[in-house]
Amino acid sequence: MMEAQMNAPIGKVRAMNPKIFGLWLFIISITMIFISLSSAYIVKQAEGNWRIFEFPDLFKVTSLIIVLSSVSMHWSYIAAKRNNLLQIRLGLVVTAILGAAFMIGQFVAWNELVSIDVNFSGGNPAESFVYVFTGLHVAHLIGGVIFLAVMLKASFSYKVHSKSLTKIEMCTTYWHFLGGLWLYLYLFLVLNN
Amino acid sequence: MSVTDIQLQENTAHDDHHDDHHEQSFIEKYIFSTDHKTIAKQFLITGIFWAIIGGAFSVIFRLQLGFPDMTLEWLKPILGKWIDEGGKLDQEFYLALVTMHGTIMVFFVLTAGLSGTFSNFLIPLQIGARDMASGFMNMLSYWFFFLSSVIMFISLFLETGPAAGGWTIYPPLSALPQAIQGSAGGMTLWLVSMVFFIASTLLGGINYITTVINMRTEGMSFSRLPLTIWAFFITAVIGLLSFPVLFSAALLLVFDRSLGTSFYLSEIFIGGEALPNIGGSPILYQHLFWFLGHPEVYIVLLPALGITSEIISTNSRKPIFGYRAMIGSMLAIAFLSFIVWAHHMFVSGLNPFLGSIFMFLTLIIAVPSAVKAFNYITTLWKGNIVFTPAMLFSIGLVSFFISGGVTGIFLGNSALDINLHDTYFVVAHFHLVMGSASFFGLLAGVYHWFPKMFGRMMDEKLGYIHFWVTFVGVYLVFFPLHYIGIAGFPRRYYAFTNFDAFSAFTDLNTFVSVAAILTFGAQFIFIFNFFYSMFRGRKAPANPWRSNTLEWTTPRNPGHGNWPGAIPKVYRWPYDYSKPGAEEDFIPQHIPLSQTPESNLEEENELAKTEEVRESKNVEDSH
Ligand code: HEM
Numbered sequence: 001m002m003e004a005q006m007n008a009p010i011g012k013v014r015a016m017n018p019k020i021f022g023l024w025l026f027i028i029s030i031t032m033i034f035i036s037l038s039s040a041y042i043v044k045q046a047e048g049n050w051r052i053f054e055f056p057d058l059f060k061v062t063s064l065i066i067v068l069s070s071v072s073m074h075w076s077y078i079a080a081k082r083n084n085l086l087q088i089r090l091g092l093v094v095t096a097i098l099g100a101a102f103m104i105g106q107f108v109a110w111n112e113l114v115s116i117d118v119n120f121s122g123g124n125p126a127e128s129f130v131y132v133f134t135g136l137h138v139a140h141l142i143g144g145v146i147f148l149a150v151m152l153k154a155s156f157s158y159k160v161h162s163k164s165l166t167k168i169e170m171c172t173t174y175w176h177f178l179g180g181l182w183l184y185l186y187l188f189l190v191l192n193n
Numbered sequence: 194m195s196v197t198d199i200q201l202q203e204n205t206a207h208d209d210h211h212d213d214h215h216e217q218s219f220i221e222k223y224i225f226s227t228d229h230k231t232i233a234k235q236f237l238i239t240g241i242f243w244a245i246i247g248g249a250f251s252v253i254f255r256l257q258l259g260f261p262d263m264t265l266e267w268l269k270p271i272l273g274k275w276i277d278e279g280g281k282l283d284q285e286f287y288l289a290l291v292t293m294h295g296t297i298m299v300f301f302v303l304t305a306g307l308s309g310t311f312s313n314f315l316i317p318l319q320i321g322a323r324d325m326a327s328g329f330m331n332m333l334s335y336w337f338f339f340l341s342s343v344i345m346f347i348s349l350f351l352e353t354g355p356a357a358g359g360w361t362i363y364p365p366l367s368a369l370p371q372a373i374q375g376s377a378g379g380m381t382l383w384l385v386s387m388v389f390f391i392a393s394t395l396l397g398g399i400n401y402i403t404t405v406i407n408m409r410t411e412g413m414s415f416s417r418l419p420l421t422i423w424a425f426f427i428t429a430v431i432g433l434l435s436f437p438v439l440f441s442a443a444l445l446l447v448f449d450r451s452l453g454t455s456f457y458l459s460e461i462f463i464g465g466e467a468l469p470n471i472g473g474s475p476i477l478y479q480h481l482f483w484f485l486g487h488p489e490v491y492i493v494l495l496p497a498l499g500i501t502s503e504i505i506s507t508n509s510r511k512p513i514f515g516y517r518a519m520i521g522s523m524l525a526i527a528f529l530s531f532i533v534w535a536h537h538m539f540v541s542g543l544n545p546f547l548g549s550i551f552m553f554l555t556l557i558i559a560v561p562s563a564v565k566a567f568n569y570i571t572t573l574w575k576g577n578i579v580f581t582p583a584m585l586f587s588i589g590l591v592s593f594f595i596s597g598g599v600t601g602i603f604l605g606n607s608a609l610d611i612n613l614h615d616t617y618f619v620v621a622h623f624h625l626v627m628g629s630a631s632f633f634g635l636l637a638g639v640y641h642w643f644p645k646m647f648g649r650m651m652d653e654k655l656g657y658i659h660f661w662v663t664f665v666g667v668y669l670v671f672f673p674l675h676y677i678g679i680a681g682f683p684r685r686y687y688a689f690t691n692f693d694a695f696s697a698f699t700d701l702n703t704f705v706s707v708a709a710i711l712t713f714g715a716q717f718i719f720i721f722n723f724f725y726s727m728f729r730g731r732k733a734p735a736n737p738w739r740s741n742t743l744e745w746t747t748p749r750n751p752g753h754g755n756w757p758g759a760i761p762k763v764y765r766w767p768y769d770y771s772k773p774g775a776e777e778d779f780i781p782q783h784i785p786l787s788q789t790p791e792s793n794l795e796e797e798n799e800l801a802k803t804e805e806v807r808e809s810k811n812v813e814d815s816h
Pocket residue numbers: 361490491493494536537555556558559562598599600601602604605606610613614615619622623626627628
């Protein structure tokens with residue numbers, strides 16, 4: 001009988017840390033923003049009247065930087081598991097510096113785009129889209145850097161250690177996500193051009 | 194640096210915070226509260242406020258449609274310059290009223306007011322949790338909604354008026370401030386307000402999903418969740434996936450409006466002057482918008498359906514028919530809702546082949562919808578029905594869901610839609626299936642859970658009057674609109690007096706307007722009942738509807754943390770109504786199988802032997 005099945009006893013409900021779970025849901029919603037913009041890009045491109053241009057080589061450099069920053073972030077996370085306070089802080093600082101370098105790189109790349117007459121406004125949507133993708137990504141990255149600063153402060157008040165990993169795990173997850181997101185965006189732009 | 198000086202403070206779960214009873218100040222308790230019950234009430238009150246405004250707007254434009262020759266001079270004190278010298282409603286303001294009516298009703302009343310109220314109120318109470326996963330985020334969710342409301346409200350008083358491009362704000366109209374007044378400042382505020390609204394919805398949704406998955410009490414498996422919770426959960430998932438897309442659509446629109454991009458704009462002449470924008474496409478906006486827009490209609494409807502399932506089962510004194518089929522159909526609806534959006538675009542120049550694919554997918558939605566309708570009816574069938582006001586409103590919902598759903602099948606046909614698109618037929622369709630059905634779900638929910646919210650009962654007699662006037666009124670308003678639509682009346686027109694072909698329908702339009710005004714008036718019976726009962730209502734018994742779910746095991750006025758003692762454990766599904774052999778016609782979820790040998794099925798008797806019963810003294814016995 002169906003009813004009997006439903007009344008079967010079950011053990012204690014297994015739960016994941018709600019904060020980490022919530023972060024994943026947040027990541028899903030950001031992903032939806034970029035998925036929708038990507039499909040808008042594809043739809044618009046398919047309609048024609050689409051300008052083709054070269055992306056700056058600098059994007060390759062910034063891609064490398066963001067991959068490195070993911071490495072240093074993870075290093076910091078592992079250090080937290082091992083209670084190595086110095087490495088936690090070092091990892092966070094290096095990640096933040098690489099994050100800043102990435103953003104400066106993107107900014108310079110925008111200038112290069114402008115110099116080949118690819119503009120955010122007043123031009124073809126193909127041009128504007130590049131700025132929307134990179135700009136929105138940088139906006140989220142700023143959030144990530146703020147998160148890093150918060151973690152750094154926490155590490156100075158001894159709140160990041162092997163028994164309190166939730167926050168740094170969230171920070172790491174978010175940072176990896178941002179790195180992955182950039183690689184996806186770059187690949188998407190290159191492959192669709 | 195040594196590692197020994199690390200201060201090892203375990204972050205223990207926040208679960209037992211309710212124990213340290215510190216006095217909360219008024220502000221902490223009623224304004225910046227993190228208690229899910231208070232936040233729910235805040236959403237409800239704000240929703241009611243918006244419903245009055247949204248309803249009043251519809252009365253004003255119905256006056257214009259039903260009595261095109263009437264002078265509206267007497268509205269001048271409220272509407273000011275929007276009533277011109279001749280006492281006529283300003284034509285552009287008419288569009289603004291329609292736009293604001295739609296925006297307010299769809300987003301502020303039936304999304305925030307419905308999900309915000311009942312997801313917040315019922316999720317922790319029905320799954321057995323002390324509060325939401327994050328009380329702070331929950332509070333933030335309300336205050337973002339509040340901010341969004343304030344901004345939208347301010348837009349009503351702008352010199353150029355609020356947004357006027359329809360609730361769907363299609364560009365190029367909405368993208369060009371010089372096109373109509375309503376596309377100027379009002380449109381900007383609309384977009385800003387919506388950004389906060391999206392943030393609010395996402396914060397709320399993340400919380401609902403996290404709470405349902407992670408914070409259920411012992412024994413509360415997914416197959417024992419009340420259907421209300423299933424509905425809120427699925428709604429939140431849909432919202433999480435679709436609202437970010439609205440954000441994208443709005444963002445690109447903001448860029449087009451303010452920063453000179455051309456995502457949606459191409460080759461436009463306005464006032465004899467060519468705009469520089471080249472290469473964009475307004476159809477792109479429609480795709481993005483309806484990718485949210487269609488799921489949004491289910492975000493509005495599903496919570497109401499969940500509430501109805503619960504109320505119909507309780508008041509039929511019967512288990513809900515097809516519990517799993519109900520869940521399955523909600524999941525199917527949720528999935529399908531993401532792949533039918535282009536049925537709103539059949540006549541936008543969409544490739545007819547694509548049109549037939551979307552037509553096919555759209556018509557499939559009728560199947561899970563019909564499953565739900567049949568299950569409600571079979572639950573009612575031969576039930577021991579108790580006609581509480583909540584029950585009447587739930588049955589009313591089922592009626593609207595069916596009569597409005599049927600017209601969806603006409604509209605979903607891409608050939609028929611060429612004729613019907615953008616006529617009053619569409620207006621009739623969605624006001625029945627979405628507007629009225631969800632609104633009835635909201636009212637049913639208020640009547641049913643009022644005793645838990647405020648510890649008092651609402652007046653039943655007033656409830657019955659409210660129901661009958663509203664139920665009959667809704668049909669009198671929206672049924673004739675089908676005929677008007679088939680006759681070809683386009684929506685969002687200021688007046689039809691210039692078309693001879695339409696003059697035969699003048700009386701019908703007057704009739705609709707009169708019915709609309711009466712129906713709107715009847716809502717004040719409810720508002721009186723609501724506020725009066727809050728302070729003067731009869732004190733509510735512990736379990737007034739003899740219901741099975743956990744919220745009725747809390748004290749009459751549950752405090753922060755919901756249960757004074759341990760959280761009850763759950764031993765059975767929530768629909769053990771009229772179980773053969775049982776003494777009473779209901780067995781609440783927290784009653785162990787081992788205490789009900791007389792009604793257990795054979796398998797349940799087996800299970801009862803191995804059941805671990807937890808002492809829970811504090812649970813008020815609701816028998
Ligand atoms: C049997 C299921 C349904 C089908 C086949 C269906 C089909 C359609 C179609 C094809 C349209 C577009 C008509 C046009 O603009 O020309 C439409 C409009 C609409 N439907 Fe449905 N529908 C169904 C159920 C629902 C439900 C359950 C809701 C809400 C809870 C809903 C809400 C709406 C709304 C709000 C609009 C109009 C939006 C606007 O243009 O402002 N529909 N429906």
